[in-house]
Amino acid sequence: MTVLLILILPLVFVLYAVFSKDASGTFTAYIIGLLAGLIALIINSFFPLAGMVNSASFWVQVFRFFLDYFLLNSIFALAAFFLISFSISGEVLDTAASALFGSFSVIFANIAFQSINTPVITELVFLLLIITGSILILDCVFNILISTLTISFDFPVFLIAFVVLLLCFFLGSVALASFYLTSSSITALAISGGLCVVGIISNVILTRLS
Helix, strand or coil: CHHHHHCHHHHHHHHHHHCCCCHHHHHHHHHHHHHHHHHHHHHHCCCCCHHHHHCCCHHHHHHHHHHHHHHHHHHHHHHHHHHHHHCCCCCCHHHHHHHHHHHHHHHHHHHHHHCCCCCCHHHHHHHHHHHHHHHHHHHHHHHHHHHHCCCCCCHHHHHHHHHHHHHHHHHHHHHHHHHHHHCCHHHHHHHHHHHHHHHHHHHHHHHHHC
16 A cells, blocks of 8 residues: 555656646656655755654644655755756756655655554555645746746745745644644644645646646
8 A cells, every 4th residue: 555655646747747838848857856855865864853753742743744754855855956957957947846746756755665564544645635735836836926927037936936835834744743643634634635625726727727
């Protein structure tokens, strides 16, 4: 079951790429994102955040999930992606969502394999919903802003979209902490499922409008 879950993000990316305007660039960014995800995991291993896992404090758990699963990995993965991609091509922001799909495919696989002896399938499903929805929301926000704002430099627009991504990840961390401490799926499903549904709907609308 864990192996099947690991395949879901790559499959979601394939569906996302089918509707992409630049399929070749999208797949290239995904491949680079896989490498960037590996780099992010190596760098993140130097941060001893796993020791926070035994805390009974709700907000400690929230920030543990946010830092360990999302914030550090996304920052390190995007930094590595930009460094690699800028050496190949100057146009990378449009494919950052594809790179994140690649990076989090690796990151999710690592999380899943770390818990393979005592798998919590429900938590992994929630994590998949959070990652998928958050990346799709980032992609939608970036494309809407880039088409409506008259800013000559695209990077500030991407930073706005990235902040939205982090807010989604923080909400997802609240969902994971709630499930981890109470074993109640209601709050976690409402938040993670809501993020995924919003991401899918917004991306479908964006695709039809473009």
